[in-house]
Amino acid sequence: xxxxxxxxxxxxxxxxxxxxxxxxxxxxxxxxxxxxxxxxxxxxxxxxxxxxxxxxxxxxxxxxxxxxxxxxxxxxxxxxxxxxxxxxxxxxxxxxxxxxxxxxxxxxxxxxxxxxxxxxxxxxxxxxxxxxxxxxxxxxxxxxxxxxxxxxxxxxxxxxxxxxxxxxxxxxxxxxxxxxxxxxxxxxxxxxxxxxxxxxxxxxxxxxxxxxxxxxxxxxxxxxxxxxxxxxxxxxxxxxxxxxxxxxxxxxxxxxxxxxxxxxxxxxxxxxxxxxxxxxxxxxxxx
Amino acid sequence: xxxxxxxxxxxxxxxxxxxxxxxxxxxxxxxxxxxxxxxxxxxxxxxxxxxxxxxxxxxxxxxxxxxxxxxxxxxxxxxxxxxxxxxxxxxxxxxxxxxxxxxxxxxxxxxxxxxxxxxxxxxxxxxxxxxxxxxxxxxxxxxxxxxxxxxxxxxxxxxxxxxxxxxxxxxxxxxxxxxxxxxxxxxxxxxxxxxxxxxxxxxxxxxxxxxxxxxxxxxxxxxxxxxxxxxxxxxxxxxxxxxxxxxxxxxxxxxxxxxxxxxxxx
Numbered sequence: 001x002x003x004x005x006x007x008x009x010x011x012x013x014x015x016x017x018x019x020x021x022x023x024x025x026x027x028x029x030x031x032x033x034x035x036x037x038x039x040x041x042x043x044x045x046x047x048x049x050x051x052x053x054x055x056x057x058x059x060x061x062x063x064x065x066x067x068x069x070x071x072x073x074x075x076x077x078x079x080x081x082x083x084x085x086x087x088x089x090x091x092x093x094x095x096x097x098x099x100x101x102x103x104x105x106x107x108x109x110x111x112x113x114x115x116x117x118x119x120x121x122x123x124x125x126x127x128x129x130x131x132x133x134x135x136x137x138x139x140x141x142x143x144x145x146x147x148x149x150x151x152x153x154x155x156x157x158x159x160x161x162x163x164x165x166x167x168x169x170x171x172x173x174x175x176x177x178x179x180x181x182x183x184x185x186x187x188x189x190x191x192x193x194x195x196x197x198x199x200x201x202x203x204x205x206x207x208x209x210x211x212x213x214x215x216x217x218x219x220x221x222x223x224x225x226x227x228x229x230x231x232x233x234x235x236x237x238x239x240x241x242x243x244x245x246x247x248x249x250x251x252x253x254x255x256x257x258x259x260x261x262x263x264x265x266x267x268x269x270x271x272x273x274x275x276x277x278x279x280x281x282x283x284x285x286x287x
Numbered sequence: 288x289x290x291x292x293x294x295x296x297x298x299x300x301x302x303x304x305x306x307x308x309x310x311x312x313x314x315x316x317x318x319x320x321x322x323x324x325x326x327x328x329x330x331x332x333x334x335x336x337x338x339x340x341x342x343x344x345x346x347x348x349x350x351x352x353x354x355x356x357x358x359x360x361x362x363x364x365x366x367x368x369x370x371x372x373x374x375x376x377x378x379x380x381x382x383x384x385x386x387x388x389x390x391x392x393x394x395x396x397x398x399x400x401x402x403x404x405x406x407x408x409x410x411x412x413x414x415x416x417x418x419x420x421x422x423x424x425x426x427x428x429x430x431x432x433x434x435x436x437x438x439x440x441x442x443x444x445x446x447x448x449x450x451x452x453x454x455x456x457x458x459x460x461x462x463x464x465x466x467x468x469x470x471x472x473x474x475x476x477x478x479x480x481x482x483x484x485x486x487x488x489x490x491x492x493x494x495x496x497x498x499x500x501x502x503x504x505x506x507x508x509x510x511x512x513x514x515x516x517x518x519x520x521x522x523x524x525x526x527x528x529x530x531x532x533x534x535x536x537x538x539x540x541x542x543x544x545x546x547x548x549x550x551x552x553x
Binding site: 080085103 | 505507
C-alpha cells in the first residue's frame with residue numbers, strides 16, 4: 001500500500017472581494033504515484049484546486065482559505081511557495097506565460113538556479129530533464145520558436161528539474177492539437193512510470209484520461225461530485241451529463257448500444273476493450 | 288517590429304560583456320545629452336551606424352518605428368522654425384514685433400531649422416544606440432550583468448522582465464486591433480483624431496486587463512519554480528570581462544572624451 005502524499009481536509013476557498021466559495025469543503029487523499037484527473041465544467045474550481053496544492057493559494061493569491069492541505073508532510077499554509085516548489089512542480093495552461101527566458105536550456109535551469117545549487121549539478125539536471133521530455137536537441141533554441149506541444153513539454157522539463165514528488169498540470173493540453181496532446185500525455189505517463197511521480201491533472205481530454213488515470217475527481221461548483229475509477233465515472237451517464245463531461249468515444253458507443261437494447265457484456269473506456277467486446281458481441285449475435 | 292526583441296547573432300557586439308554594454312550605453316547617452324554641436328552629434332550618429340553594421344542587426348526590424356520618428360522630427364523641426372526666435376530668417380516675421388503677444392510670429396527662422404535638425408539627430412542617435420544593447424543581449428545575460436553590478440537579483444529580474452514583455456504587448460495590441468477591426472471598428476484606419484481618441488478604450492481596456500492577467504500568471508509560474516527561495520541565485524551562464532571588453536570600454540570612453548572636447552572647443 002503506497003503512502004498518502006497529499007492530504008486535503010475540509011478545504012474551502014474564496015477569492016478576495018467575492019462572496020462565493022470557489023471550493024467547498026473538499027476532503028481527499030492522494031497516494032504516492034497516483035495519477036489523478038480533475039474534471040468538471042469550466043468554473044467548477046479545477047484551477048483553484050490545482051493552485052491549492054502547490055501553495056500559490058494562499059501565498060500568492062490572497063482570499064479566504066479554510067481547512068488544511070498537507071503535501072509531503074508539509075502544511076501549505078505554514079510553508080512558502082518556493083519551498084513547496086521542491087515538492088510540487090506546476091505546469092500552467094498557457095504555454096506562453098510560463099516561459100520567460102530566451103533559451104530552452106536557461107528555462108529549465110531557472111528553477112534549480114533559484115535554489116542556489118552548484119552549477120555542475122544544475123547542468124546535469126537540465127540535460128536529464130530535457131532528455132525526459134525529449135527536447136535535448138532543442139537546448140539552444142528560443143522557447144518562442146517551439147511548437148505548442150514542445151512548449152508544454154519544456155514547461156514540464158522546467159518543473160521536473162526541481163525533482164518534485166508531485167506534478168500538477170492545469171489544463172496543459174487545452175491549447176494544443178491532437179499531436180501535441182499525445183506528446184504531452186506520453187511524457188507525463190513516462191514520468192509516472194519511471195519515477196513514481198504523483199500526477200494531478202485538470203483536463204477535458206477524456207480519451208487520454210481513460211488511458212492513463214487511476215482515479216477521476218469530478219468537481220462541480222467547488223464541491224466533490226464523484227471520486228472514482230475512470231471505468232465508474234465514464235459509465236455513469238447521469239453524472240457525465242450533469243457535469244458536461246464528454247466520455248471517450250468508445251464509451252459513447254457502448255452507451256448508445258445499451259440504449260438501443262443491445263448492451264455489451266461490460267463497459268469499455270479504451271479502444272482495445274471496445275474492439276474485444278464488439279468482436280465478442282458479433283460472434284454471439286451470429287450463433 | 289520591435290526595438291527590444293533579442294536578435295540572435297554572433298557579432299563582436301553580441302559577445303561583449305553585458306556590463307560593458309550597459310556602462311557604454313550610459314556614457315554615450317550622457318555624452319549625447321551634453322553635446323550641442325551639430326557636427327559632433329553627426330559623428331556619433333555615423334559611429335552608431337557603423338556599430339549597427341558590425342552587429343548585423345537588420346534595420347528592417349525597426350522600419351516602422353523609424354517612420355514614426357520621421358514624422359515626429361518633421362513636426363519638431365517645423366515648430367522650431369516657426370517659433371524659435373533667431374537672427375537669420377528665411378521669411379521675415381509677417382506680424383511686426385510691436386504687436387503684443389503675437390508680435391514677431393509668422394516667420395521661418397533659419398536658426399530654428401538648424402536647431403530642430405540638431406534635436407532630431409540627437410534623438411535619432413539616442414534611439415538607435417539602445418537596440419545595440421537590448422537586441423544583442425539575451426535577457427538572462429542582461430539580468431546576470433545587472434546582478435554582478437550589484438543589483439539584487441529580484442530587481443534585476445523585474446527590470447529585464449519588464450523590458451522583455453514590451454514586444455508581447457506590441458503583438459497583443461495588434462491582435463486586439465485586428466479583433467476590433469473584424470467587428471467593424473474602422474476608426475483606427477480612417478477615423479478623425481477625435482474619433483480615434485474616443486475609440487481608444489476599446490483598445491486599452493482589453494490590453495490592460497490582459498496585461499494584468501498575464502503578469503499574475505507569470506508570477507505564479509515564477510513562484511512555482513522557487514523564485515526568491517534563496518538569498519542569492521546561481522547562474523549557469525557565467526560572464527567575465529575579457530581583454531576585448533576592456534578595449535571596447537576604453538574606445539567608447541576615448542571617443543566620447545574627444546567628442547566632448549570638440550563640443551566645447553568648436
